[in-house]
Amino acid sequence: MxxxxxxxxxxxxxxxxxxxxxxxxxxxxxxxxxxxxxxxxxxxxxxxxxxxxxxxxxxGLINSHAHIAMALFRGVAEDVPIEAWFNDFVWPMETNLTEEDIYWGALLGLAELIESGVTTVADHYFGMDAVARAVAEAGLRANLAWTLFSGPDEAAQLARGTQFVEQWGGAAGGRIRAWLGPHAPYTCTPSFLASVAAEARRLGVGIHIHLSETADQVAQSRAAHGKTPVAVAREAGLFSVPALAAHLAHPDEDDIAVLAADGVAVASTPKTEMKLGIGVAPVTTLRAHGVTVGLGSDGAASNNSYDMLEAARLIALLEKHRCGDARVLPIGEALALATSEGARALRLAGVTGxxxxxxxxxxxxxxxxxxxxxxxxxxxxxxxxxxxxxxxxxxxxxxxxxxxxxxxLTIDRRRVLREAARRATRLTRRRAGTQIASYPEAE
Ligand SMILES: [Zn+2]
Structure with missing residues (x-):
């Protein structure tokens, strides 16, 4: 039966x-x-x-890189470059978030995901207990990682990331997987990245990280460490576990060879990158070298929607445009990025996609x-x-x-919309001297 x-x-x-x-x-x-x-x-x-x-x-479509609770910040940081986007808007506003804000923001994002046919999401944020609660209730499949930054409390942050993995990995009937989520090589020191990698190996989980989003990040990494963010991540041991690199708009040839050899997957988020004017991952080039590529949205403060059909459409158009060749990224391959390839990127092939x-x-x-x-x-x-x-x-x-x-059927849509609206004004207040982290300004 x-x-x-x-x-x-x-x-x-x-x-x-x-x-x-x-x-x-x-x-x-x-x-x-x-x-x-x-x-x-x-x-x-x-x-x-x-x-x-x-x-x-x-x-079901797969969103391989998101910050779903940022649905609460949809439309608040428009037409600004990435330095101002982070330093003047997103990071100051995020200090306003309570765990309940994150819960309702996550539900708003999850409702949008369901309404646009997305059934699996890889989410990277803080306050992740609230996100996991929302995912468990909403019924989606998710790969969740607590965002970690270097700083005086980095040991405590890593312990919290570990606790999250231990509490939520395999939860909701196996729908939730939990990984470690160091933010990026420009916000985490090489030694902290090495600690995170060692902890991921001990826990037997993967790592989800932002890598080489902008040309400036690559230039600053070369100046500070003599190597690209990909090389920094590799030397720290991040690629010794299943790794997912978000954005990766600016890999060089050596980076691509490393990603292919180490089986690192990429989550390309074309709408965010186009909107911030920072460059988009060379998806067909990565795929030609054997790198698995999924599609993501990033948060709604940059992407403004969590629609993966839109992401698949954008990347198909962009790659045809970039390569000057209408045959590039044909329909099946573009749709696969949001389905079967997304599943491979999240190490969920054989489960979904x-x-x-x-x-x-x-x-x-x-x-x-x-x-x-x-x-x-x-x-x-x-x-x-x-x-x-x-x-x-x-x-x-x-x-x-x-x-x-x-x-x-699993989300009280009217209540979510009411809660999001009720919280929106308070969340957009920006106070001097308060921000989660600081984005390095280009020289
Ligand atoms: Zn992101």
Whole structure:
């Protein structure tokens, strides 16, 4: 007996650059996993049914780098360069955050993720107990890391990161994984990075870090350490565990060779990087050298949305533009960055990222009866280049229905919107001398 039967959907299958659609198929779910995909499965074999004729079933999308609670800061730091973005806006405002603010900000972000078809998120922030609580309630799958900075209290910070891993790793029925999250080589000393790496090895977890976001960061690293941020991270031992490098807009050839050899994955966040004008990861070059690349959003203070269809669309357009070649990053590969490749980046291949028997039932159903989606000459092209987040109708994670007919079932949407609005004004106050960290100004 199946727990749930999705009936009559067109089912998207991605394999490399190839995309296939299984027309009007059934997808059966048992014990949180995809138990069968077939042209016909008798309704009598399942306890519950979802009628999905006319809809497209896709694997749940994966956001490989986010700071979801920053949904509270959406739109507060616009049209400013990255130094001012950090030093004048984000880091001063973040000192206002209480754990309850982070909880409600995370729920706002999680609601947006579900509504845009994202079922897995890699989140990097502080106050992560509140984020983990929100993820456990909302029902998504997540890789969570507590952001760590160097400073006089760095030993205590690392201990807190460790405590978080021990408390939340494997929680929520295994939906939550917990890693260590040193912020970046420009905010963490090499010796602190080495301590974090040693702790990650001891705990048997991975590391999620920001690397080489801007050309200035690379230049400053060369001036301070005689090497790139990638080389600093490698020498500190960060790549001796599963590692996820966010942004990586400015790797040199040696960096790319190191990332490929050490199996470091990259989370590219094209909208944030375009908006801050700091350069975007050379995704096709990285992939050609064997580096796994997923897509992320970063926080809503820079990205303004957590929509991974938008991220896939942007990176496809950007890479075609950068390379001057329309054949670069074809539809299947661009969609894979937000699904199967994202799963590989988070070391969740074999768990999620595709609609295959045996994988988790992380499934999204999209409506295609909007004017912007018709006619359906090429359903995959419509998904990548025409679909909107509001086309997402139904979302399941591990077989649990989180949204149906666009109604959120695990999150009290009205209350989240009310709480976010209530907290917004206080959070944007900026007081002299208060900031989480300071971003190094270029010479
Ligand atoms: Zn980030």
């Amino acid at each position: 199946y727990d749930l039967l999705i009936h009559g959907a067109d089912i998207l299958q991605i394999s490399g650059a190839d995309v296939a659609i299984l027309p009007e198929h059934c997808l059966a779910i048992a014990n949180g996993r995809i138990a069968a995909i077939a042209p016909a499965i008798s309704p009598g074999l399942a306890r519950e049914q979802i009628e999905a004729r006319g809809m497209l079933a896709i694997p 595709a609609l295959q028997e045996g994988l988790a039932a992380d499934v999204v159903l999209l409506r295609r009866n909007s004017t912007h989606a018709q006619p359906l000459h090429n359903p995959a092209a419509t998904l990548l280049y025409s679909a909107r987040a509001t086309d997402v109708d139904t979302v399941l994670v591990a077989g649990q229905v989180l949204m149906r007919g666009r109604k959120l």
